[in-house]
Amino acid sequence: MNLISSRKQLLSMKHLSNEDIHQLFSMVKEIEKGNGPSPLQSRFAANLFLEPSTRTKSSFHIAEKRLGMEVLHLDGMDSSITKGESLYDTLKTLEAIGVELAVVRQSEVGLLNSCAEELNLSLINAGDGCGEHPTQSLLDLYTIHEHFTSFQGLNVAIAGDLKHSRVARSNAHALKQLGVNVSFVTKPEWQDHSLTTNYITMDEAVDRCDVLMLLRIQHERHDQTMSSTSYLEQFGLTKEREARMKDHAIILHPAPVNRGVEIDSELVESSKSRIFRQMTNGVTVRMAVIQALMKGEL
Template identity: 50%
Template sequence: MNNLLTVESLNETEILTLIKRALTLKEGESPRKFHDKTVVNLFFENSTRTRMSFEMAEFNLGIHAIPFDADTSSVQKGESLYDTCRTLEAIGADVLVIRHGDNRYFDTLEDINVPIVNGGDGSGSHPTQCLLDLMTIYENFGSFKGLKVVISGDISHSRVAHSNYQALRKLGADVYFSGPREWQDAGLEGAYIDFDEAVETCDVLMLLRVQHERHFVQMTFSKEGYNAEYGLNPARYEKMKDEAIIMHPAPVNRDVEISSELVEAEKSRIFSQMQNGVFMRMSILENILKENN
């Protein structure tokens, strides 16, 4: 694997290889060390989980990680993303981890000769989040085939929804959507089901926050109204299948898409996903650096 730009670029074998390596790392197997390698983390959008888990993964692999602050860089002087990346290539970066607000920003970087890991592009793709989600599902069920996965919430603005939809279907899961119909994405072919039906019948309930920063019109739902109609609350939680799990890429809007007391409920895997993010990103970086060593 030379780059990781979209999860669609990976086949089933490659996905399962990354998952199984991440799980062995989680179980305590020593990672390969890359003391002579440098990664630059370029985050042009705010991030807590993705950025911090990449930094922890890099630390665990012995990588020298260089943070990048767009607000104090030459981006403020008009420098293009290409020229920024070309500069980092010239000074010796071995991998670039990039989060950017433009969909498919990486199409402008085809001439960059440094591996790129996409940390999220606009509302397009979020392959590393998708892979840690897949790891969490595999860890709980041992397979994907035949699982009923419901992705619910702000589908049209979610890069997580787009990446997970593609990968889960490739791996044999049945993917459905729920939540406000006006936020569904006509480009995704999964069937839409009522939220109460989704809660009662799914194996995996993947909740999404409202992507306020990508909405160009004011949201018409109140916090309480959204939770009553499309949120996971205690009454709905009690109707879930015994073995079903709850997922959320976070940050969580507590008491909106999920009631606060359920964020760490028995069926919730929200913080397990965050933990798995470190091991999956270790697996990804290890794979890329071995390929490009």
């Protein structure tokens, strides 16, 4: 029995082995071929998003509906959390009324782990503050695998606001586990040595990387704003830098994209960019994750 089916929760990429990841990819490929998973009609999912989201929230909704599920949507204003109810009690209430899957985004790192110990419903971490974002990592990994077919020996540079990035944390762990050489690009004050000490410049990154994974600058988690032009020139992907990338190299970004800050606006939809492909893959990857959690098919 693997971790996905035995735990019924996906809270961290550390819960997944390489075998788990590749089994999920096989499920995604079957979904893409039209050999979709068996439907989950009349089973209830709840999406509880206490922080803003466009891509993650919408793609989970579409994934759940494609699986035939009934879906409840809750945000901070809809739930009794605004009245002082704990996240655990909210989730326990949803479980008590028949919800079998809860997708949760909230700001406290590790909170879902403690809640999960006392819950029987399936639980997916859709981002916990600066902690982790495992389904984003899975769709990033799938997009890389789709292009290269193998991870072993690839050079991936993760560039941006590392200190505040749950995406960086999930991907750094998973990529290294899969045999990828991972390096990081960021401003000195945004370094996080719990991830690695392997920091390089953006100019070094574009010369050596097979995958350049850009991160959004999380302005809402900073006390002051910065010059967009200055950041792009020093740490972002300019047109000049993109021209120096390897012919086969690709660009990823979890979005939302700050055009003209992390990346020159013209490059968002360039031939090397897989940014919108990531979003497409997000639906099928999340369908596979839900199927695995709900039916123990891994």
